[in-house]
Amino acid sequence: MKLTGAQIVWECLQREGVEVVFGYPGGASLPIYDALHDYNIHHVLVRHEQGAAHMADGYARASGKVGVALATSGPGATNLVTGIATAMMDSVPVVFITAQVHSKLIGYDAFQEVDVTGITLPITKHNYLVTDVKDIAHTLREAFYIARTGRPGPVLVDITKDAQQNSIEYDPDSEPIHLRGYRPTALPVEDDIQKAVTMIHSAKRPVILAGHGVLQSGAMKEVLEFAERTQTPVAMTLLGISGFPASHPLNLGMMGMHGEAWVNHAIQDADLLLAFGMRFDDRVTGDVRRYATHARKIHIDIDPAEINKNVRVDLALVGDLSQTLEQILKHVKPGRHDEWLASINEMKGSSSVxxxxxxxxxxxxxxxxxxxxxxxxxxxxxxxxxxxxxxxxxxxxxxxxxxxxxxxxxxxxxxxxxxxxxxxxxxxxxxxxxxxxxxxxxxxxxxxxxxxxxxxxxxxxxxxxxxxxxxxxxxxxxxxxxxxxxxxxxxxxxxxxxxxxxxxxxxxxxxxxxxxxxxxxxxxxxxxxxxxxxxVEKEDSVYPMVPTGSELKEMIRRPLPAAVAVNEAVKVEA
The missing domain is CATH 3.40.50.970 (Thiamin diphosphate (ThDP)-binding fold, Pyr/PP domains)
Structure with missing residues (x-):
């Protein structure tokens, strides 16, 4: 069937299972919006393109699907930038489709022209400029594939107005996508799995550091099984929250700058850190020179660029977290760390209230x-x-x-x-x-x-x-x-x-x-x-707090009210 480029956009979105698109129309994107009348995809009209980016991001995180945001050229595209960067930093799969001026006008400072692919190059997993209607379909297929596979992330597709308006015979491509040099499904070798198992069995004071990768990999079941089998406590990054049940007795709580005091103490006293889908962000580690200096470290992450980037580790397992833990669980024996867990509970003390x-x-x-x-x-x-x-x-x-x-x-x-x-x-x-x-x-x-x-x-x-x-x-x-x-x-x-x-x-x-x-x-x-x-109270603060550049144990704590402070002093004297 013969379709315009604008119609092909919606055909592709429909084939990707897209049900909702968040966007704001403009001159360069009019062909796409005109074609929308013929398709059963719900469009949410935002009030600012940044809102479209964040809505697509929130949709993706909540649904587990790829979010889609649509904007016109020039300021419409640049208004997406903060939302694109947000999705990039948190590894959220969103496809951003922007309209561009006519291909013959590119480079001539046309009305509402901006080099959006140049602007977004550092904050996208990948981006494209499409100037020919023949390239729209396979480019969008690649965009969704890249966004959702490996370490997820945002992909931007910029489509010129003439590519939207021109027509071709459209024949949907169902062949598997292969991108040269892109290997999103790597798994650790068996020798490294065995090294990890040996380190796990020998640990006396292990702590799991559960990050956003637990949720993105869908590894909640494997992390729970591993923690329970090895009796290993679990500390959460901010984005790892909800990846391990808060009510579970092995859940220590959030780590880092505003994390629980006992969590940070446990990390600093550990002899083995198991980093599951987290990137050792500075808000998590504090002063990296003094970060968990007594602990050996195993880092499981799908992105090899994160290995040894912030914290040097003893063993790196590059691969999907869920699949990697499945391999490890085949060999890990049940273990107990009663003394270690008891010492963490003792660390909590009155601060557990x-x-x-x-x-x-x-x-x-x-x-x-x-x-x-x-x-x-x-x-x-x-x-x-x-x-x-x-x-x-x-x-x-x-x-x-x-x-x-x-x-x-x-x-x-x-x-x-x-x-x-x-x-x-x-x-x-x-x-x-x-x-x-x-x-x-x-x-x-x-x-x-x-x-x-x-x-x-x-x-x-x-x-x-x-x-x-x-x-x-x-x-x-x-x-x-x-x-x-x-x-x-x-x-x-x-x-x-x-x-x-x-x-x-x-x-x-x-x-x-x-x-x-x-x-x-x-x-x-x-x-x-x-x-x-x-x-709410005007000058209330978040406690505890690890000042920037400090060691994790160096925390500012909430001053106790006078009556409570007196009671605590009496307990100490007793």
Missing amino acids: RDIQNLPDNGHLYAAHVINDLWNITKGNAVIVTDVGQNQMWTAQYYRQDNPSQFITSGGLGTMGFGLPAGIGAKFGQPDKEVWVICGDGGFQMTQAELATAAQEGIKVNIAILNNGYLGMVRQWQEFFYDRRYSATPMKSPDFIKIADAHGLTGMRVTTRADVETAIQTARETEGTVVIDFR
Whole structure:
């Protein structure tokens, strides 16, 4: 059949199983949008292309499928850049399709022309410029293949307007894709598997470091089996949260800058670290020169570029985590580390009682109270999407996840404004799930225009704004390291209730702990998207905190309230 390039775009998306596309039209992309009328793919009209990128990202993380975002040339394409970089840093499979000016105009500074492939080269797994209609179909097939295989990541396809408008006889290609030099399915050799098994059997104080790769590989079952068989405790990276059940007795909690104190101590005291699908990010390791110096290290990762990049390891197993653990589990014998686990429990001491228990009931509303109550009310079953900053860390600490792929956040890039659009995308990815967006007043305002998208789509997303009147995490650093000189961090916000009402949505304001449960329950029972403005303690901080460049054990902890401090002193004297 004879089709235009624009029609071929939708034919390809349909064949890839795409059900929803997030985008914003423009002059160069008009042929693609005109052709959409003939296809049964749902298009979500965003209010800013950055929102489209984050929605496609949230959709991909929640659904396990490839997300798709569509933008026009010039500013439409450049508005995607932050979202592309976010997906790249967190290894999320998204295909970005951008329209480009007519091929004869490229290089002449035509209206809304920009070299988007040049701009995005460092922040995509791969990208393409398509100038001939004959190349559209196989390029899109390759794009989806690259995005979803190996270490997932974003791929951009830039298509000129004439390639969209021209026609050819379209014959769908079903041959397997082979790309020269691209080997996404490598597995470790048996000799290395045996070396790993020997190291595992000889360890007395092992710790598993579970990263985002656990979820992306679908290795949750294998990690659980390995941990239980070897009685090895599991520490989570931020993006690894939900890859191992929070309620499991072997789950230590989150590691790193804002991780649990006992987790960081356990890592530093370990004699074997098993890094499963994580990349030893600086927020995880602290000072790498003093990172787990007594531990031998086994690193399993699908991307060879991550091996020895940040931390030197004793054994590298390059391959898919799930398949590699399957090989290891064939040889690993049951083991016990009762003494090691007992020592970790002893390390917890009084700090195993959450900081939330020590917050005084002084009539102020603390963010930790909000998150803890939300977790209790939803029974930990909601899909939680956060923005970036204090809200993100409090959520990671207090909303304990037992279900995979239900904690969605921007980790590597730390993108403020991610929460709301990613939450909308997550709802499309898991439409039957309860979705909560948790954000700060700063991050929410960066992409609050996407409330209009939620309203137009009629979807149900609940939004909890932890409103403290500051750019909270930056303010916290100013408090700790800049003598409380709060430069450019106090923030005046609009009336979020009126903002919600202006979009035809429901808004509520909460100022006391006593009203938190009622507000959450009302939001859950109200049709459509709901915005709750939680007026939380202004100068509260996330504890503990490992200052940048410090050793993991060098943590700033929450000062105990006077009454608690006296009781602790009495216990010490006793």
